[in-house]
Amino acid sequence: xxxxxxxxxxxxxxxxxxxxxxxxxxxxxxxxxxxxxxxxxxxxxxxxxxxxxxxxxxxxxxxxxxxxxxxxxxxxxxxxxxxxxxxxxxxxxxxxxxxxxxxxxxxxxxxxxxxxxxxxxxxxxxxxxxxxxxxxxxxxxxxxxxxxxxxxxxxxxxxxxxxxxxxxxxxxxxxxxxxxxxxxxxxxxxxxxxxxxxxxxxxxxxxxxxxxxxxxxxxxxxxxxxxxxxxxxxxxxxxxxxxxxxxxxxxxxxxxxxxxxxxxxxxxxxxxxxxxxxxxxxxxxxxxxxxxxxxxxxxxxxxxxxxxxxxxxxxxxxxxxxxxxxxxxxxxxxxxxxxxxxxxxxxxxxxxxxxxxxxxxxxxxxxxxxxxxxxxxxxxxxxxxxxxxxxxxxxxxxxxxxxxxxxxxxxxxxxxxxxxxxxxxxxxxxxxxxxxxxxxxxxxxxxxxxxxxxxxxxxxxxxxxxxxxxxxxxxxxxxxxxxxxxxxxxxxxxxxxxxxxxxxxxxxxxxxxxxxxxxxxxxxxxxxxxxxxx
Amino acid sequence: xxxxxxxxxxxxxxxxxxxxxxxxxxxxxxxxxxxxxxxxxxxxxxxxxxxxxxxxxxxxxxxxxxxxxxxxxxxxxxxxxxxxxxxxxxxxxxxxxxxxxxxxxxxxxxxxxxxxxxxxxxxxxxxxxxxxxxxxxxxxxxxxxxxxxxxxxxxxxxxxxxxxxxxxxxxxxxxxxxxxxxxxxxxxxxxxxxxxxxxxxxxxxxxxxxxxxxxxxxxxxxxxxx
Numbered sequence: 217x218x219x220x221x222x223x224x225x226x227x228x229x230x231x232x233x234x235x236x237x238x239x240x241x242x243x244x245x246x247x248x249x250x251x252x253x254x255x256x257x258x259x260x261x262x263x264x265x266x267x268x269x270x271x272x273x274x275x276x277x278x279x280x281x282x283x284x285x286x287x288x289x290x291x292x293x294x295x296x297x298x299x300x301x302x303x304x305x306x307x308x309x310x311x312x313x314x315x316x317x318x319x320x321x322x323x324x325x326x327x328x329x330x331x332x333x334x335x336x337x338x339x340x341x342x343x344x345x346x347x348x349x350x351x352x353x354x355x356x357x358x359x360x361x362x363x364x365x366x367x368x369x370x371x372x373x374x375x376x377x378x379x380x381x382x383x384x385x386x387x388x389x390x391x392x393x394x395x396x397x398x399x400x401x402x403x404x405x406x407x408x409x410x411x412x413x414x415x416x417x418x419x420x421x422x423x424x425x426x427x428x429x430x431x432x433x434x435x436x437x438x439x440x441x442x443x444x445x446x447x448x449x450x451x452x453x454x455x456x457x458x459x460x461x462x463x464x465x466x467x468x469x470x471x472x473x474x475x476x477x478x479x480x481x482x483x484x485x486x487x488x489x490x491x492x493x494x495x496x497x498x499x500x501x502x503x504x505x506x507x508x509x510x511x512x513x514x515x516x517x518x519x520x521x522x523x524x525x526x527x528x529x530x531x532x533x534x535x536x537x538x539x540x541x542x543x544x545x546x547x548x549x550x551x552x553x554x555x556x557x558x559x560x561x562x563x564x565x566x567x568x569x570x571x572x573x574x575x576x577x578x579x580x581x582x583x584x585x586x587x588x589x590x591x592x593x594x595x596x597x598x599x600x601x602x603x604x605x606x607x608x609x610x611x612x613x614x615x616x617x618x619x620x621x622x623x624x625x626x627x628x629x630x631x632x633x634x635x636x637x638x639x640x641x642x643x644x645x646x647x648x649x650x651x652x653x654x655x656x657x658x659x660x661x662x663x664x665x666x667x668x669x670x671x672x673x674x675x676x677x678x679x680x681x682x683x684x685x686x687x688x689x690x691x692x693x694x695x696x697x698x699x700x701x702x703x704x705x706x707x708x709x710x711x712x713x714x715x716x717x718x719x720x721x722x723x724x725x726x727x728x729x730x731x732x733x734x735x736x737x738x739x740x741x742x743x744x745x746x747x748x749x750x
Numbered sequence: 751x752x753x754x755x756x757x758x759x760x761x762x763x764x765x766x767x768x769x770x771x772x773x774x775x776x777x778x779x780x781x782x783x784x785x786x787x788x789x790x791x792x793x794x795x796x797x798x799x800x801x802x803x804x805x806x807x808x809x810x811x812x813x814x815x816x817x818x819x820x821x822x823x824x825x826x827x828x829x830x831x832x833x834x835x836x837x838x839x840x841x842x843x844x845x846x847x848x849x850x851x852x853x854x855x856x857x858x859x860x861x862x863x864x865x866x867x868x869x870x871x872x873x874x875x876x877x878x879x880x881x882x883x884x885x886x887x888x889x890x891x892x893x894x895x896x897x898x899x900x901x902x903x904x905x906x907x908x909x910x911x912x913x914x915x916x917x918x919x920x921x922x923x924x925x926x927x928x929x930x931x932x933x934x935x936x937x938x939x940x941x942x943x944x945x946x947x948x949x950x951x952x953x954x955x956x957x958x959x960x961x962x963x964x965x966x967x968x969x970x971x972x973x974x975x976x
Contacts, residue, residue, distance in 0.1 A: 614863070617840055620840070621840065629815055642844065
């Protein structure tokens, strides 16, 4: 019948994880129906579900494989299959969490993709929480929880900071890079095979020097594994696929040969004698080991055409670099938009000139022509016509002034972006503070695009946000011009819903600039723009 | 009574407009001692002739940006109080602020359109040459717009409609008699309004026209954070 010993007494931690998992899974699946879930499902829900399912899955699996406490009558020991979960709970937790995360991550264009750093940090934290919580409930081992917390902070910081930076990269890197989130798990797995065990206490008989060296090497590997996805996302993704294929195949072979090894690990300070492994336990482990190996192998094989094969084809010169291809598409798009909007702008100017100033000049000419005829005989009427002509010329000037301001504001030409934004702020009907740090002039096209972007955003705030005050901040750092417009209005601005913000986004895209809007209902609205400049 | 004609330097890079200005000024009895088409030429002419007034286009060669304004400000540093009347196709509050920064008076800032109305233009020239201050109505409108928002709007809101009109004309640099003529009221009424405005805005009262303009403009420009 059921080939494995069934655990009747689940640790309470496991129950919590299972319950939370169920809640999150329901929220994630039914997110359209639950407003709160819909808001959080994108950025938080998917990784949370992934991490929890991963950790809970770990617990279930290890409980199925063997319950050493039941077998050996001594608490504090784990039995694991080294090929699959070589370093104990964390590695497996990480692996499953990352695996499910990657599988559950919405593909491009379907809903908001979670930020990669959220995934990495969630996976690490969830795995570590599982280990720490489990150890704490069973044996006194606070030093492991402390160690885990420190490592989590370091890894989380590195991965979070780096991945946030990297997430600004282009789509091709992002799509292959998300597999690289699995790298820490793969490294731990391979490191376990090599005898580098960061998370467990050293086996009895291992000298302190060796234990510390192994710990240091394991930590270094993990740091590399956290940094690598950021610096070399595609190479890391390739490594993940190859690593999964290799270890999966290895585990399947071992399982098939009924040779899956059993490693007994201590958690915290074990009490009493080590367990005696019963006859038949090894067989059970081999069956599960082979199944899990097959799953890993399947994932690896599934990843191959998404990571290794395209990169190989690219390296062999059979296919263009996907990053470059995506860049070419993007440039073609933004160029077409730029050409279209320039043409539309020219048409608008032509129409304005034709209907406005040009018409008035014709009228002036006609008035003067008539005045010329009347001047000798009826000077009074001629004078009236001349006055009319003068007024028409003033009106034409005023129209031309407005038109010029819309084409290229003179103060922008004279003084550059900073002063032009200051002038814009002065002319607003609301109080507007400006913090501008622009020591040098920028390229004229960038200045113009940014000026009109700010003007549009500010106009939106004045017209739709019901704001009482505004703040504009402009700074240039590391070759990046960053502009932030904040208002204290009603919020709810959405670039996707036909406001001028979409136009601003397109305008900035021609310069590889980006626009981000944070506008919760009730405000405040923050519009941030970033444009690379020399 | 024969008064010595005011000596004027003109800086304008468009030939037709420059010639037009020279002709207009000559026709109204001013002596144009130099007419130049670039900022360096303007600075040389101002330092050489030390005129009673300079009529300056903001945008001049060589860079065709705000060279005219900068040359005029440089000249005013060398010759304190040198009267400058800026002409431009557009008005910007930040240029008005820079022009008024030294609080010395003898400055004006007008749209080029105002040249058409030669009375207004000639009045402005005489006021500025006499050390007064003249601001284009477009500048004043914008200053009032800026001042009437936010926390300080309440102060302006306390003014009556008539007081607001008087304030606007005062900010443009007009004398009591000019304001009276414009609003068809007696000079005494204007003086009463102006006292009331100064009390409401909590400004020190001043009989001197120029000090009064500067005080009003400084008040309007004192927008926090602007």
